């Protein structure tokens with residue numbers, strides 16, 4: 055019997071969840087798969103605004119916007135309608151050279167108005183990992199096309215997350231994404247991250263932000279600038295570090311160093327793009343422009359898989375001027391999928407019409423302001439955020455910042471305490487990450503903060 059017919063049959067006798075889970079456990083592989091995490095999974099059946107509903111009828115505040123991506127909230131019919139209209143008119147056409155379609159052209163034209171002024175042209179992917187691979191390959195292509203193929207190394211940062219394809223995982227600064235999959239791809243190097251709560255430097259002559267940025271210069275000089283193609287960084291480190299906001303002087307210094315040594319700067323805005331931090335793109339906070347901008351998630355609010363890369367005029371000019379046999383030989387079948395582009399356009403329209411970027415800035419202040427009040431609790435080490443991204447880092451010893459031992463299971467206990475109170479979040483190590491939909495109202499923000507406070511007290515103070 056198919057899953058659909060089993061569900062239909064079982065819906066009448068109340069056993070449906072157990073059966074769905076049994077089939078799932080046998081036949082479905084999940085991102086970051088492990089059965090110990092999947093003994094009693096949520097089975098989601100509905101979503102509306104900032105709320106998700108599970109098969110057992112319970113409602114949860116979606117404190118992470120799905121997977122940091124459902125910016126405009128769940129259940130938006132405008133986005134379903136945009137996909138339906140496009141799929142019934144032109145469901146698919148290749149975007150390979152020699153062929154194009156209106157939704158892709160309109161999206162590129164629209165993005166040109168929203169992104170950093172120097173970003174000139176766009177390539178659309180299916181998500182963030184392939185956007186990272188596209189950026190890396192484009193940076194290497196840029197130098198190789200100009201007769202400098204030895205300029206191929208990619209520098210990234212520890213605790214970064216850039217995706218799970220071979221190239222993106224090699225740039226990712228969390229060891230577990232590489233260690234069980236054999237050797238890392240060649241030509242990837244990492245520097246320490248500007249983590250204000252934990253970054254330490256011996257240097258007294260400059261600020262910690264500048265000292266952290268200067269680590270990039272050190273590695274470029276050590277390796278030889280003629281070997282380094284690009285530096286890739288998330289403006290706010292999300293999925294690897296647990297919402298790490300850099301000091302304000304970090305990225306301006308990074309830009310200077312990249313310029314000095316002819317290293318392209320790739321801004322990975324898969325989490326921070328499209329208004330999440332209260333600006334359309336996050337480097338705007340610090341007046342910095344990248345050479346390559348990559349995005350995914352918020353561009354469609356998760357209603358269709360789409361990501362992409364925007365490149366500077368200089369890069370586009372190189373792409374346009376190489377001989378055909380040395381072309382940018384890169385491409386995906388579903389690149390610039392018509393429905394993805396149509397959904398992205400409709401999603402951007404909502405962001406604009408509902409002024410959600412400004413709203414994210416306002417609601418982010420409310421969220422962070424209230425979370426900061428939890429900073430007095432004995433095991434809250436750090437509370438940080440930018441726009442509607444926030445992290446609350448729990449520590450064993452507040453005076454020294456010492457972490458909980460790895461086998462304490464504290465993260466899991468906190469997550470369960472949050473779930474049981476109706477809040478969905480993600481814990482990165484012992485940091486509770488929050489990134490609610492941009493449409494969130496005051497009451498839901500206050501509810502999130504109340505739940506986080508109660509869960510922290512329950513797990514870290516009463517020891518349950």
Ligand SMILES: Cc1ncc(COP(=O)(O)O)c(C=O)c1O
Nearest residue numbers: 181182183215216217293324325
């Ligand atoms: C900064 C960043 N880059 C890249 C990715 C990978 O994106 P995707 O999961 O769409 O492949 C993610 C995913 O969380 C991300 O946060």
